[in-house]
Amino acid sequence: MDRPAPTPQQLLTIAVEVARDAAATAYRMRAEGVSVAATKSTATDVVTAADRAVERQVIAALRELRPGDAVLGEEYGAGAAGATGPGAVRWIVDPIDGTVNYLYGLPHFAVSLAAEVDGTVVAGVVRNASTGDEWTATAGGGAWRDGQRLRGSTETDLGQALVATGFGYDPRRRAHQARVVAELITQVRDIRRLGAAAIDLCYAAEGRVDAYFEKGLAAWDLAAGGLVASEAGLRVDGLRGVPAGPDMVVAAPAALFEPLHARLADLDASGGP
Numbered sequence: 001m002d003r004p005a006p007t008p009q010q011l012l013t014i015a016v017e018v019a020r021d022a023a024a025t026a027y028r029m030r031a032e033g034v035s036v037a038a039t040k041s042t043a044t045d046v047v048t049a050a051d052r053a054v055e056r057q058v059i060a061a062l063r064e065l066r067p068g069d070a071v072l073g074e075e076y077g078a079g080a081a082g083a084t085g086p087g088a089v090r091w092i093v094d095p096i097d098g099t100v101n102y103l104y105g106l107p108h109f110a111v112s113l114a115a116e117v118d119g120t121v122v123a124g125v126v127r128n129a130s131t132g133d134e135w136t137a138t139a140g141g142g143a144w145r146d147g148q149r150l151r152g153s154t155e156t157d158l159g160q161a162l163v164a165t166g167f168g169y170d171p172r173r174r175a176h177q178a179r180v181v182a183e184l185i186t187q188v189r190d191i192r193r194l195g196a197a198a199i200d201l202c203y204a205a206e207g208r209v210d211a212y213f214e215k216g217l218a219a220w221d222l223a224a225g226g227l228v229a230s231e232a233g234l235r236v237d238g239l240r241g242v243p244a245g246p247d248m249v250v251a252a253p254a255a256l257f258e259p260l261h262a263r264l265a266d267l268d269a270s271g272g273p
């Protein structure tokens, strides 16, 4: 007999347990010393032994707790296909989001773990492995940090908005992204580039920044943090009707979304290499 589909809260409970153990491993390995194990898309797109070890730990824990579920991770990809059919669960994991911060010992890197049911993210956790800050959300259940309900920023003036963003690893893409920021920076309060998309999305959910945008996010960067932001009441979308994804993610409260969207569209922020 097929097992009943788990509730979002049941999936979140599993995600939090797994993410906390994974974050403890990342923190320990950071303290023991970190070096580059390999590079990926460019010489600055690095992966450490900890990225790989943490993702293996997450995969093993999910196999134990949720045998048969699919897992998509940054370092090991889709792995073994999971169960299919109605109620099928897929986990999406970034073992260490903010790998360059991790490599340099900057306290701004996170384990990001989300659960999809039938292709929709319904539960997610982002845990800063350095500070212990933990953001959670379930579909329809709101977004939370350490028991506090998140509602996003109340800023309505783009010119007063603190806007977070990030850059890819390809120098040609970075040149295009730099041109966009060079224009936008004159039209907002300021720009912040903190280095971990999942945390950027949670900061926007919390109002620690007023808005966030970035081109080039993978599913594992976006899944958990995007749910936290949307459950905090932010609009999370792409440009010109394209859903949030690799072309562009914009996360902002309703009052800021349209003016920021308009500027980013004018600047062709989702274009370029």
Ligand code: LIP
Binding pocket: 074, 094, 096, 097, 098, 099, 100, 165, 166, 167, 168, 169, 195, 196, 197, 198, 214, 221
């Ligand atoms: C990082 C993203 C960040 C982006 C960085 C990098 P990683 O992910 O979270 O937003 O600006 O260039 O892609 O590589 O640390 O998992």
